[in-house]
Structure formats: structure tokens, C-alpha cells
Amino acid sequence: MPYVQARHARGPAMKIQSILLASVLGLAPGLAPAGGPFGIDHRVAYDNSGIWKRSVQQDLEAATAITVIGSALWFGGEDTYGDTSWRALDASVFAAGTTQVMKWSFSRERPSKTADPGKFFQGGGNQSFPSGEVAFISAAVTPYILAYGDEHPAVYALALLPLYDAIARVKVRGHWQSDVLVGAAIGVGFGWYAERREHPLILSVLPGGFYVGIRKSF
Numbered sequence: 001m002p003y004v005q006a007r008h009a010r011g012p013a014m015k016i017q018s019i020l021l022a023s024v025l026g027l028a029p030g031l032a033p034a035g036g037p038f039g040i041d042h043r044v045a046y047d048n049s050g051i052w053k054r055s056v057q058q059d060l061e062a063a064t065a066i067t068v069i070g071s072a073l074w075f076g077g078e079d080t081y082g083d084t085s086w087r088a089l090d091a092s093v094f095a096a097g098t099t100q101v102m103k104w105s106f107s108r109e110r111p112s113k114t115a116d117p118g119k120f121f122q123g124g125g126n127q128s129f130p131s132g133e134v135a136f137i138s139a140a141v142t143p144y145i146l147a148y149g150d151e152h153p154a155v156y157a158l159a160l161l162p163l164y165d166a167i168a169r170v171k172v173r174g175h176w177q178s179d180v181l182v183g184a185a186i187g188v189g190f191g192w193y194a195e196r197r198e199h200p201l202i203l204s205v206l207p208g209g210f211y212v213g214i215r216k217s218f
Contacts, residue, residue, distance in 0.1 A: 036117030038178040043111050047171040057168050060161065061133055064140050068092060076213020077203045084147045086200035091139035091190040093202065098186055099135045103127035112173040131166070131175045131183030138162040138184045142191020162187065 034042045048054055068088045075082025108129035109119040120129070141158040148155045166180035175183075194200070203210055 036176065036178065037120075038117075040181075041111075041117030041176040041178050043115055043173060044170055046173055051164075052168045052171045054172055054174075057133065057165055057172075060165060061137065064137050064161065065092070068140050072203075073210070074214045077200060077211040079213060080147075082213055083200065084143050084195075086203040087143040087147075087194040087197070088140045088191070090197075090201045091143060091187070091194035092136050094190040094194070095135040095139035095187045096132055098190070099130050099132035099183060102130055103132065108176075108179070110174060111170075111176055117176050117178075128175055129179050129182065130186060131169055131180045134162055134166045134169060134175075134180045134183035135187040135190075137165050138187025139191045139194075140187075142188050143195040146192065146195045 034040050068085055071085035072082060072089050075085060077083050077086055104127070106120050106129045107122050107124070107126040109116075109122050109126045110128040111117070113126075119126075141161055145155055145158055162184055166184060169175040169180055170177055
């Protein structure tokens with residue numbers, strides 16, 4: 001497959017992380033002093049209503065997955081946008097796998113179960129650190145931002161998706177502040193890595209027909 005687009009510097013990826021960091025730390029006025037090993041974790045007022053409702057978060061995650069996978073299959077790797085979508089798929093899979101292993105390893109209790117952010121290594125069923133959902137969405141949007149952000153600044157608005165999810169996960173006490181920040185960093189990191197690769201990894205191991213895309217196959 002030809003190398004269909006130029007790869008960009010890491011600057012935009014760092015901007016995404018900075019936006020997420022500043023916004024999530026903006027949840028600082030909580031119900032308890034900040035603590036934990038990161039010094040920033042605390043419960044905030046519980047809010048599972050309106051746009052923060054858990055079902056809205058789940059819908060966003062599903063829509064992100066459908067959009068990335070659908071775009072990759074429809075446009076194929078020979079198309080510039082399709083190539084970026086395959087990179088977004090790579091990043092999402094890497095981020096999801098990495099965060100799941102970390103969840104099992106650190107077994108941190110969620111703020112829905114405890115007010116103590118220092119409870120790591122609590123055994124099975126405790127999977128707060130890091131946020132796999134925020135990592136997944138961050139990984140999915142980063143390749144698009146890196147590929148198109150300089151030419152089309154409106155694309156930077158995609159950073160609002162992981163930002164929303166990070167805040168929402170903290171509000172419903174699904175995660176601590178450090179959970180979502182580390183998840184975002186993992187997602188942005190894999191997104192940057194996937195965008196910098198010469199070719200998308202998953203696409204490279206699939207049959208050649210996936211390079212063409214569904215729209216050209218018919």
C-alpha cells in the first residue's frame with residue numbers, strides 16, 4: 001500500500017493531553033480533600049443525570065467504535081481517510097488491551113465503592129485504574145486530529161469527546177481523576193504511535209481486499 005499521507009509532529013498530541021488535564025483537574029472542588037498516590041484524587045458530587053448519564057457515555061463509546069470500524073472497512077486503506085481510520089482502530093485496540101491488563105494488575109477500587117483513592121491491589125472486580133473507556137476514545141480521535149488538525153482546525157473539536165467522557169466518568173464515580181488522566185495519556189500515546197507508523201498494523205495482516213474498501217468492492 002502506498003504511504004498515503006504525511007505524518008505530523010507530536011505537538012497536537014500534547015495539546016490534547018493538556019486540554020484533558022486542565023479540564024479534569026477543574027473538578028477539584030470535591031466532597032473530600034485530594035489524596036491518593038497522585039495527590040489529585042477525590043470524590044466529586046455524584047451526578048448521573050442529563051448529559052452525564054451513564055447510558056450517554058456508553059452510547060458515545062459505541063458510536064466511536066462503530067464510526068472507526070465502519071470508516072476503516074468502507075473506505076479501505078488506499079484512501080487517505082480510510083488509512084487514518086485503520087490507524088484509529090489500531091490505537092483503540094492497543095489502548096483497550098493495555099488498560100485492561102493494567103486494571104487487572106492494579107485492581108484499584110472505584111470511588112463508587114470507597115472514599116479512599118489509595119486502595120490499590122484490592123483483588124478481582126476492582127478495575128478503576130486506568131479508565132479504559134477514556135483511553136479508547138482518546139486513542140480513536142487522536143489519529144484524525146494529528147492527520148487533519150493543522151489543515152482543518154475544526155477537527156480539534158474531536159478532543160471534546162474524550163474530555164466529556166473523562167469528566168462524566170468522574171461525576172458518576174466510575175473513576176478517580178488520575179484514572180481518566182492516565183487513560184487519556186495512554187490513548188493519546190497509542191494514537192500518536194499509530195499515526196506515526198508507516199502502515200496500519202491490523203490492516204497489514206488482513207487479506208488484500210481490505211485495502212480497497214467496501215465502497216470500491218461493489
